[in-house]
Amino acid sequence: MFLPIGPTSRRFFAVKTVTVEQVQAGLPNLLRLVAGGEEICVVRRKRAVARIVPAEPAIAPVDWTSTWSKVDAIFGGRPAPGKPGSQVIIEGRR
Numbered sequence: 001m002f003l004p005i006g007p008t009s010r011r012f013f014a015v016k017t018v019t020v021e022q023v024q025a026g027l028p029n030l031l032r033l034v035a036g037g038e039e040i041c042v043v044r045r046k047r048a049v050a051r052i053v054p055a056e057p058a059i060a061p062v063d064w065t066s067t068w069s070k071v072d073a074i075f076g077g078r079p080a081p082g083k084p085g086s087q088v089i090i091e092g093r094r
Contacts, residue, residue, distance in 0.1 A: 017041045020049070 016038060023030060023042055030040055030052065037059065040052040071080070083091075 015039045015041050017043055020044045 016033065018026075018030065018040060020042060023040075034040060034052050034054055037054055039054075041048050042050040042052065
């Protein structure tokens with residue numbers, strides 16, 4: 001009925017939809033998902049009637065705007081030592 005909470009289940013969030021009956025039967029499981037940062041949409045007869053959301057945001061947004069300037073400062077405009085990231089990914093898929 002519900003996905004377990006684990007380290008990999010917190011990477012990408014999609015709003016989960018559950019019925020009122022599912023909320024009544026499995027509220028503790030739903031609250032675990034919400035505590036992990038997920039949003040739950042509760043429906044009755046195919047119409048949304050409520051949303052269960054975390055009390056506080058799970059993760060603050062990351063500011064990536066200055067990332068490449070920091071990388072350039074570290075490596076002086078030269079490529080980073082070692083294998084290119086694309087090669088590491090290809091090797092990992094084998």
